[in-house]
Amino acid sequence: MTAALTIILAAVNIAFPRPGASLPAIDRCYVIGAAPPGTTNVVVQGRPVAVHPLGGWVAMVDLVPGTNTVAVADTNVTFTVAAKRASSASSAAPPPRKYEKLPYAADELRVCSTNLVVIDPGHGGDDTGALSPHSLPEKDANLRMAKAVRAELEKLGYKVEMTRETDDAVPLYDRPRSAHKGGAAAFVSIHHNAPPYDKDPRDFRYHAVYAWNDPGEKLAKAINSRMAETLGGALKNNGVLHANFAVTRSPEIPSCLIEVDFVTTPEAELDSWNPSRRKKIAAAIALGIADFAKK
Numbered sequence: 421m422t423a424a425l426t427i428i429l430a431a432v433n434i435a436f437p438r439p440g441a442s443l444p445a446i447d448r449c450y451v452i453g454a455a456p457p458g459t460t461n462v463v464v465q466g467r468p469v470a471v472h473p474l475g476g477w478v479a480m481v482d483l484v485p486g487t488n489t490v491a492v493a494d495t496n497v498t499f500t501v502a503a504k505r506a507s508s509a510s511s512a513a514p515p516p517r518k519y520e521k522l523p524y525a526a527d528e529l530r531v532c533s534t535n536l537v538v539i540d541p542g543h544g545g546d547d548t549g550a551l552s553p554h555s556l557p558e559k560d561a562n563l564r565m566a567k568a569v570r571a572e573l574e575k576l577g578y579k580v581e582m583t584r585e586t587d588d589a590v591p592l593y594d595r596p597r598s599a600h601k602g603g604a605a606a607f608v609s610i611h612h613n614a615p616p617y618d619k620d621p622r623d624f625r626y627h628a629v630y631a632w633n634d635p636g637e638k639l640a641k642a643i644n645s646r647m648a649e650t651l652g653g654a655l656k657n658n659g660v661l662h663a664n665f666a667v668t669r670s671p672e673i674p675s676c677l678i679e680v681d682f683v684t685t686p687e688a689e690l691d692s693w694n695p696s697r698r699k700k701i702a703a704a705i706a707l708g709i710a711d712f713a714k715k
């Protein structure tokens with residue numbers, strides 16, 4: 421099957437950082453974008469950067485506190501970087517994301533009295549989520565995957581509700597609402613990932629599932645093991661991690677958040693558009709949910 425992703429650009433495009441963005445106190449950041457067909461390299465801050473045959477490119481640039489202007493081909497992008505705090509220069513880098521395992525209210529696994537599963541495609545509306553080199557938003561990759569998961573779950577006999585079916589902005593705390601109302605067997609939020617701003621996206625590709633409490637962790641493990649089985653060596657498995665997210669905190673509804681893959685390299689972006697790969701991953705996620713719900 422040929423690639424489903426074909427975008428013809430007239431000029432070099434910069435997907436990240438966005439003009440006017442405010443970045444935390446970091447010494448370097450990634451710059452990603454895309455170039456017109458036939459371009460073999462783009463010059464970023466005076467250095468040639470290889471362009472993927474489908475147009476995407478990735479570069480790393482050094483930053484200074486305050487205003488930074490990065491020259492990419494004939495375009496400049498200007499953004500700001502926060503100043504480091506003089507009092508704690510050695511610990512001025514942003515802290516790593518914290519995943520807490522906190523006590524939970526309901527520590528007994530809910531008996532699945534319904535065959536309802538709620539699928540939550542992450543982001544939407546003005547909230548694009550991560551951007552790929554061609555500036556394709558994560559919110560769309562999430563929605564495509566969520567619809568594919570719904571189709572697979574329906575084949576297995578589940579009733580599926582989605583928190584959004586179009587490009588809507590749904591407030592974070594409203595997302596688990598229908599799962600609570602319907603007594604869902606599982607609530608699954610679907611996302612695609614981006615690395616921290618100061619890390620090279622070429623070093624970041626894996627799948628991972630995040631949960632907060634014990635029921636969520638059981639659901640997450642079931643999904644993660646089916647994903648690992650299906651993707652095998654094709655994608656690194658970062659396992660099940662604890663995350664205190666709005667969408668993983670439901671005490672009675674087993675909930676988890678899947679980072680299906682990253683979208684921040686040309687290869688990852690292309691994979692996110694591959695319909696047969698999407699169907700395979702969606703089938704694995706649906707089987708994982710079924711493994712959990714049957715128990």
Ligand SMILES: [Zn+2]
Nearest residue numbers: 542549611612
């Ligand atoms: Zn996301």
